[in-house]
Amino acid sequence: MSLKDLLTDELYEEISKEAHDDGIAPNKDSNGQITVACPICHKTVVYSSDNPFRPFCSQRCKLIDLGAWASNQRALKGKSITEDDDAELLDSKDLVKYNIPDEE
Numbered sequence: 672m673s674l675k676d677l678l679t680d681e682l683y684e685e686i687s688k689e690a691h692d693d694g695i696a697p698n699k700d701s702n703g704q705i706t707v708a709c710p711i712c713h714k715t716v717v718y719s720s721d722n723p724f725r726p727f728c729s730q731r732c733k734l735i736d737l738g739a740w741a742s743n744q745r746a747l748k749g750k751s752i753t754e755d756d757d758a759e760l761l762d763s764k765d766l767v768k769y770n771i772p773d774e775e
């Protein structure tokens with residue numbers, strides 16, 4: 672198992688928990704990518720750092736959700752995953768600092 676697989680599995684667990692709270696079900700597609708249903712329009716979205724709007728399909732849906740937050744239709748349910756932090760970690764060259772062996 673490579674480091675990338677490990678992080679992806681952890682991320683998958685996190686997403687699974689949060690998605691369960693939100694009533695959406697994450698899946699892994701045949702490429703090992705995590706997909707979720709957009710919470711707003713329910714379109715299938717790849718959940719990765721390539722999608723800046725995740726778990727939403729588009730800026731439009733993200734803004735709709737933001738609007739829902741702003742009008743108090745949604746409330747905090749404890750600590751949520753910080754998607755942008757995760758993405759930075761996955762992309763970060765700082766990973767080298769921790770000297771994690773590459774098991775490829």
Ligand SMILES: [Zn+2]
Pocket residue numbers: 709710711712713714727728729732
């Ligand atoms: Zn959407």
